Amino acid sequence: MSDNCQCSIIGTGSYMPARVLTNHDLEKLVETSDEWITTRTGIKERRIAAPDETTSDMASEAARRALHTAGIKPEEVDLIIVATVTPDMFFPSTACFVQKKIGATNAVGFDISAACSGFLYALQTARHFLNGGPRKTALVIGAEKLSSLINWTDRNTCVLFGDGAGAAVIRWDDQPDAPGRVISSFMGTDGNLADLLKVPGGGTALPITAENVHLRPNTIHMEGRETFKHAVTRMCQASEKALKEAGLTAQDVKLVIPHQANARIISAIAERLGVPEERTFINLDKYGNTSAATIPVCLDEANRSGRIQRGDILLLVAFGGGFTWASSVIRW
Structure with a gap:
């Protein structure tokens, strides 16, 4: 939707764990090869968090870096929203742990779960919070610590995912030409397709028990071909709708930042939108699919590398389990 939400992104940050897991490393775990993985996904390696490294640890470091970039002190933050499907625990929320770790003593915090679309869902949620009340900085x-949800014997899924975190500082600003302005957004959901991409166990529908633990129900289950098809269709639709609401076309976009799930998906979306490869941001080869972290990590890397400049039009678009999808157009 296009709206009067007067909010801008004023800082970005990201954090990736130190451990690198390459395709050649995976050849030692499952029946696969670097050629097989690269050809089908575009992924060469991914980052894996340390055993004692939590989602909130990674989120907090990304948050600190974003705050530093924005020149904002932790106590100035009014709202923390963490998008994740791998929380530290069921409760308290991961946002509560982040608040404690970074010292954001004045912030309200909560989590949202929208899988790979999570960051864009959280961005839109934060915008409405900032425009609807006294809070001004989010x-x-x-x-995500997706390595905690991976079945390392399933070659169809274990090659896809990695760990990491990205963050953005959002501030209310009534200047229409403020840098980093989010000018339109779109979100969608189709729960009828929930079974195509899920972690079935661990919740109330399928508690983990001694009798079913060997089936590994608390790991990622995915119908790859169907997910691919819906991802391309929905991400293209979301992109077109957000651009239309912004009064723009794909030709106006300086950089598309798509969810980093599969190189073929990214190529298909770019082709359908008519966007050349050089205007599409990709770090999939380095990190794999980090779910809700992919968009903010890409945004931070594009920002820090000088890939985007003030005034550039950015298109952010994602698709994830649920199914969920979302897009945002930003004038940087």
Whole structure:
């Protein structure tokens, strides 16, 4: 939707764990090869968090870096939203742990779960909070420790995912030409397709028990071909709707930042939108799919590398389990 939400992104940050897991490393775990993984996904390596490294640890470091970039002190933050499907625990929320770790003593915090669309869902949620009340500064974070949900014997899924976190500082600003302005957004959901991409166990529908633990129900289950098809269709639709609401076309976009799930998906979206490869941001080869972290990590890397300049039009678009999808157009 296009709206009067007067909010801008004023700082970005990201954090990736130190451990690198390459395709050649995976050849030792499952029946696969670097050629097989690269050809089908575009992924060469991914980052894996340390055993004692939590989602909130990664989220907090990304948040600190975003705050530093924005020149904002932690106590100035009014709102923390963490998008994740791998929280530290069921409760308290990961946002509560982030608040404690970064010292954001004045912030309200909560988590949202929208899988790979989570960061864009959180961004839109934060915008409405900032425009609807006294809060003026928000931390929006996408953070995942997907290695905790991976079945390392399933070659169809274990090659896809990695860990990491990205964050953005969002501030209310009534100047229409303020840098980093989010000018339109779109979100969608189709729960009828929930079974195509899920972690079935661990909740109230399927508690983990001694009798079913060997089936590994608390790991990622995915119908790859169907997910691919819906991802391309929905991400293209979301992109077109957000651009239309902004009064723009794909030709106006300086950089598309798509969810980093599969190189073929990214190529298909760019082709359908008519966007050349050089105007599409990709770090999939380095990190794999980090779910809610992918968009903010890409945004931070594009920002810090000088890939985007003030005034550039950015298109952010994602698709994830649920199914969920979302897009945002930003004038940087």
